[in-house]
Amino acid sequence: MNDPLLARFHAVIPAGGTGTRLWPLSRAAAPKFLHDLTGSGSTLIRATYDRLSPLAGERVMVVTGQAHGPAVRSQLPEISDLDLVLEAEPKDSAAAIGLAAAILFRRDPDTIMGSFAADQVIGPVEVFQEAVVEAVHAAAAGRIVTIGIHPTYPSTGFGYIRCGADLGVDGAPHAMHVIEFVEKPDEQVAKDYVESGEYLWNAGMFVAPVSLMLQHLRANEPELAAGVERIAAAWDTPERDAVAAEVWPSLPKIAIDYAVAEPAAAAGDVAVIPGHFTWDDVGDFAALGRLNPAADASGMTVIGDSARVYVDGASGIVVSDTRRVIALIGIEDVVIVDTPDALLVTTKDHAQQVKGAVEALKAHGETDVL
Amino acid sequence: MNDPLLARFHAVIPAGGTGTRLWPLSRAAAPKFLHDLTGSGSTLIRATYDRLSPLAGERVMVVTGQAHGPAVRSQLPEISDLDLVLEAEPKDSAAAIGLAAAILFRRDPDTIMGSFAADQVIGPVEVFQEAVVEAVHAAAAGRIVTIGIHPTYPSTGFGYIRCGADLGVDGAPHAMHVIEFVEKPDEQVAKDYVESGEYLWNAGMFVAPVSLMLQHLRANEPELAAGVERIAAAWDTPERDAVAAEVWPSLPKIAIDYAVAEPAAAAGDVAVIPGHFTWDDVGDFAALGRLNPAADASGMTVIGDSARVYVDGASGIVVSDTRRVIALIGIEDVVIVDTPDALLVTTKDHAQQVKGAVEALKAHGETDVL
Known part of the structure; x- marks a missing residue:
């Protein structure tokens, strides 16, 4: 991909969660993202990396548990130590993504980050990548941009995104305003959503200027924001481990959806690109x-x-x-x-x-x- | 038990078959009779021994595959080497029971043998033992005596015994003539059998004078009879292994039912004692x-x-x-x-x-x- 805006793009792969519904294959010591669950020859995190590196080049950061550091290094030898963020304990997605945003902001405040979970199965890759490029353009216009999945059935297992008017941004012809995020619905509501054509599945993908991410995080979770910015200040210095060890355990556990996405949507700052690729989070053995x-x-x-x-x-x-x-x-x-x-x-x-x-x-x- | 006739009784436990329907619990190297399948704390062969030793004292012989010798010795330490008959290869029941009969005949031609498979579950033990004592009395009157199980449902998985008139032998008040053995029936025939009240399940239990067993074996399977008698002649001598190694592999494979029981019944030499105990051959996992x-x-x-x-x-x-x-x-x-x-x-x-x-x-x- 040779879109010049991609020079500002830095991919972030949060690799957390043990995939409890895939026990005993996936477990605390070997969570699902470390497995090849599709017979493709690639583990889920490797496939995630390979989907993003054509867009981000070497600018790919992984945030994962300390215990998984060696496995991630082995599966993704391209990742430098500076871009491997190891959590001493799990703190949910706001801390993980917030710390990534804070570190990237200190390196370059113009960075547009894109956060994509390590355990998703997506295809065709080109269709996904086109959506990400649109999302980067919409983000550059000052939005937190999610990629919503075109629903193929009235799922009660996913949250939904209610789409509004077209955003009207160059390079992002399909971008729309997000009216709101809604929780997993019951079956009838899910049917209504799908029939209306106004709703997309929330796949938890976010593309945003790091500055805007931090701005919303500071507004909604000031303690969390202050903590990750303190760690970020020490990140590329010899004090990294000491500061992280002191601050990280004190951070509140909260999902990025509540800490950033929903309040930002309420503030009119969120856009969505509809994704017409197949998407599966390999939630259970039926998947x-x-x-x-x-x-x-x-x-x-x-x-x-x-x-x-x-x-x-x-x-x-x-x-x-x-x-x-x-x-x-x-x-x-x-x-x-x-x-x-x-x-x-x-x-x-x-x-x-x-x-x-x-x-x-x-x-x-x-x-x-x- | 202090019935004086029991002094002539010698129990024989054929322990063959791998119990294929209980794979992978039961397998060639560890057949079902070596397992505790009932949660009783006893393996099936140990329980069989404990059911018979009150009747037979130390006169219990086991016939099993060479590979199972160590396990049988360990589970039945009371068995002497003279009473542990190890088959170099499986030869079906006529060879196993015939060899036991021939060995016991040479030790004491008045012996009454009782053959009971190693993998059956029976209770109450006292009811079983009373039936065996009756069978010994009927055998002493010159019969091959089987113990037939009172059918509790129209099984299509077992052979049946058709009972005739009372035998009229002292000490065996329930003994009847056997008219014939019949193969596993279809469901309708099985129902007719059970309703008639004339049929019992064939559990493969035989009590008989060893002389009478050998007489019928010689008449129906002369080659087999000659072979087991040759091995028996060498059994309690240093030549045992050499002769067994030479003769055993040449013996025909045939079930005792065809080699002795059915022709003896046709000759009017077979009696039956009805068994009112519960009986299960643990044929599969449903059992x-x-x-x-x-x-x-x-x-x-x-x-x-x-x-x-x-x-x-x-x-x-x-x-x-x-x-x-x-x-x-x-x-x-x-x-x-x-x-x-x-x-x-x-x-x-x-x-x-x-x-x-x-x-x-x-x-x-x-x-x-x-």
Whole structure:
């Protein structure tokens, strides 16, 4: 991409969350973004990087947990230490994205940041990239710009973005004003949203001038803003670790949606680019089945190079990172996740309940497998 | 038991078969009779021994595969080497029981043998033992005596015994002539059998004078009879191993039912004692569920001391000999068998199809887990 405005663009990849609904494949020590969940040969975070680097060049920052530093370095050797932000403890998205904004602001106050989660599956890549370029242009006009996904069904699992009038910015022909962000709706409301044509899915993607991000953060979460700016001041100095260790634990835990996006939308500062690419946040094993269609008529998807699976009258998905023989007989839409120390057996219809299992295991002290 | 006739009684426990329908719990290297499948604290073969030793004292012989010698010795330390018959290769039941009969005949031609498979679950033990004592009395009157199980439903999975007139032997008040043995019937025939009141299940239990067993074996399978008598002649001598190694592999493979029981019944030499005890040959995982009722209202049976099982809206049976955490969500009547190198996931309704899985795995060369 050779749009000159991209010289100001710096991609940020927040890589947090353990992907509890994908347990025991995804877990605290090996969250989902470190796995190749689509059979593409790339892990989710690697695919995210590869989607953004044609736009951002070497200007890609990753914000992740301290424990995942080595794995991220190994999967993304291009990332310099200056652009690898390691959190001593999880502080939700406002602290992660706010710190990235503050660091980037100190390096160059004209930077336009684009924040894209590490665990999303998107295609075609070119359509996504075109939307990002439009978003950068709209951001340069002084907006916080989200990319909203054109809904393909009335999902009750996502939040929605209500679109308003065209923004009318050069280089961003599809940009619209955002009237409001709305929480996950019930089914009837979701149907109404989709039929109206006025709503897009909120995929949590934000492109914005770092200065504008910080301005809204200061207005809504002054303590958080002051904290990340203090850490940012020390970031490219020898005091980085000491200051971060002192300040980070004290920061409030809040999502960027509440700390910035919603109040900024209320203030009329948010725009949206409609995204006509496919998008999946691989929220559960049912999603994994969708993203990995069965290779043959049997209707059974097997993920795992060394899996030895025997199937008789069964369909669904098997994820294996062991060498065990697995025999499946007579269950439709089954989900089997076979790991060395934990086994999940459920069905696609119950994929959302995996989170409850993890919570119950935690309550029972089975933390060694979480 | 102090019936004086029991001084002539010698129990024989054929312990063969791998229990393919219980794979991967039961397998070639660790067949089902070596497992505690009922949660009683005893393995199936240990429970079989404990059921018979009050009748037979130390006169209990086990016939099993060479590979299982160490496990049987460990589980039944009371068995002397003279009474542990190890087969170099499986030869079906006629060779196993015939060799036992021939060895016992050479030690004492008046011996009454009783053959009881190693993998059956029976109760109450006292009711079983009373039936055996009657069978010994009927055998002493010159019969091959089977113990037939009073059918509790029209099973199509068992063969049946058609009973005739009372035998009229002292000490065996319930003994009847056997008119014929019949193969596994279809459902309608099974219903007719059960309604008639004339049929019992054939549980493969035989009590007979060893001389009479050998007489029928010689008449019907002369080559087999000559072979086992040659091995028996060398059994209690230093030549045992050499002769067994030479002769055993040449013996025909045939079930005792065809080699002795059916022709003897046609000759009018077979009697039956009706058994009013419960009896299960633990043929598949559905049987395992019946024998191990769920401990609580959840309807989930867990077998395995160290299993860590989390259940949400699921019922059925989990057999685990690993330390893995197992989470089960939303499947009714599920069957999970979790072993270090193989995993089975199916339902109780499909329990019989496990055999097909094992055959398919064999055909695919996955013999390391069979």
